[in-house]
Amino acid sequence: QVQLVESGGGLVKPGGSLRLSCAASGFTFSDYYMSWIRQAPGKGLEWVSYISSSGSTIYYADSVKGRFTISRDNAKNSLYLQMNSLRAEDTAVYYCAREGGYDSDYWGQGTLVTVSS
Amino acid sequence: QSALTQPPSVSGSPGQSVTISCTGTSSDVGSYNRVSWYQQPPGTAPKLMIYEVSNRPSGVPDRFSGSKSGNTASLTISGLQAEDEADYYCSLYTSSSTPVVFGGGTKLTVL
Numbered sequence: 001q002v003q004l005v006e007s008g009g010g011l012v013k014p015g016g017s018l019r020l021s022c023a024a025s026g027f028t029f030s031d032y033y034m035s036w037i038r039q040a041p042g043k044g045l046e047w048v049s050y051i052s053s054s055g056s057t058i059y060y061a062d063s064v065k066g067r068f069t070i071s072r073d074n075a076k077n078s079l080y081l082q083m084n085s086l087r088a089e090d091t092a093v094y095y096c097a098r099e100g101g102y103d104s105d106y107w108g109q110g111t112l113v114t115v116s117s
Numbered sequence: 118q119s120a121l122t123q124p125p126s127v128s129g130s131p132g133q134s135v136t137i138s139c140t141g142t143s144s145d146v147g148s149y150n151r152v153s154w155y156q157q158p159p160g161t162a163p164k165l166m167i168y169e170v171s172n173r174p175s176g177v178p179d180r181f182s183g184s185k186s187g188n189t190a191s192l193t194i195s196g197l198q199a200e201d202e203a204d205y206y207c208s209l210y211t212s213s214s215t216p217v218v219f220g221g222g223t224k225l226t227v228l
Contacts, residue, residue, distance in 0.1 A: 035217070044120075045155070045163065045206050047217035059216055095162060102151035102210040103168040110162055 002026040002106045004096045009111030016086050016115070022079040022096030022108060030054075030074035033099035036081045038092035039110075046092070049081065050099060064090075086115045121146065121207055121220035128226040134195040137223045139207030140188060145218070147188040151210040154183055154192045157222075158203040166205075167192060194225070202227045 008020040035050040049060045049070040069082040097104035122140040129135040155163035167183035180196045207220040
């Protein structure tokens, strides 16, 4: 069965950096686009970024462009999100999701990132 | 691009039907049949319920249906059950440089 397990969240000071990872299993990872989607406490979903199956096509939300970098290692069945220059408004649960076409058909359980001094 | 507009809350009694709307513009919802719907019970990750306006993934009950008219997509849940109580989000994939947008979410309360 499809499994997505995020890790790497935690408490970081404003201006700091964090790298999130997502370990995928139960499907051929290299065949699928993947996304990061976040949810601030008590708020709605916000799309952050997605990456094509080969890694050649990448898009970012305007709110993270220039600060966050999405990447993947198909040999390790892993997706990453490098987050730099973190701000308080980046505090959220970050979900890794598999792209099924024009939707996110499987989601991980999320990892919490808290940006606070 | 702007978030899609959903009502903050809807409610219904068990057995009734409810409809949640997701309104955009002629440039987004009106131009693409790439609307999906997600269910998120409290404390859990979202789950895909409808894709490409009206298609149900395997395992989703047929009580859940989707449609679109003009610039508004809709999710209808018939035969409401207590387990349907959750937040529901629409999303849209476009061809822009920021291709994915979510609605603000709707809290469904089963009375």
